[in-house]
């Protein structure tokens with residue numbers, strides 16, 4: 001298993017996702033002799049996981065079952081241990097596209113935070129690209145290095161424990177793209193410019209507040225960035241439900257005038273007909289949005305460093 005390629009079978013040392021349902025899953029480090037508790041009972045790694053195919057249905061000790069899934073950056077984002085606020089896949093998908101990331105891209109990022117975005121970037125730029133990620137909080141930087149090694153993507157990423165606003169990204173004219181998720185991104189724009197290739201590249205800054213966006217846009221302009229554009233992306237999900245609606249009482253027969261039809265029938269006919277219609281329901285499947293949806297996460301400001 002690795003976060004950048006797919007393997008059929010579960011092996012010792014893998015990070016697998018135990019899937020109990022869409023709202024209930026967690027990661028597990030697979031180890032010989034290891035045991036994992038679920039509400040359906042124990043999973044024994046040596047017998048229930050190692051050697052089994054990813055996607056298998058595993059029966060737990062109390063008779064209930066779970067699925068064991070191959071990890072992906074999207075599943076990791078939903079299951080990772082939070083050390084900070086993180087970016088979710090809706091924002092990440094727009095960032096990936098607008099930064100034009102692809103296999104071979106060289107990317108700078110700060111801060112690393114919990115590594116949610118980092119895993120997605122690494123998957124996109126593998127096998128020949130590289131991520132330079134900067135995190136000034138020492139424990140977070142160390143934990144990120146540990147996780148990248150554990151997920152077998154350490155060779156694709158360099159973690160630097162420094163202040164990006166003071167010391168930059170540690171590379172010069174090498175990056176195709178720069179991403180910022182820090183409280184004062186405007187202080188890092190100059191460093192971003194020198195990290196980007198001479199021939200140019202893309203930059204994105206994520207900020208929750210519009211005042212941060214304003215200062216970042218001014219800094220981008222001062223440093224000669226072009227095509228400055230601020231976007232927000234909102235996701236609306238739908239649940240598929242069977243809807244049951246009562247049919248209107250239109251009187252006897254179909255499409256008739258209620259008063260006219262009932263006038264022609266006997267009193268007993270009228271009673272049966274209207275009772276039948278009142279009890280009638282129309283059933284159909286429909287996509288229904290939940291009452292609440294995820295609102296604002298942050299503004300995404302994109303710009304281009306161009307030759308001219």
Ligand SMILES: C[S@@+](CC[C@H](N)C(=O)[O-])C[C@H]1O[C@@H](n2cnc3c(N)ncnc32)[C@H](O)[C@@H]1O
Pocket residue numbers: 084085086087110111112113114115116117118134135136137140162163164165166181182183184
């Ligand atoms: C919101 S978190 C980033 C989350 C990350 N994008 C993710 O998806 O997991 C912001 C991180 O930036 C770090 N940070 C803030 N200012 C920084 C700076 N000037 N230099 C380096 N890291 C910084 C913080 O320590 C924090 O870990």
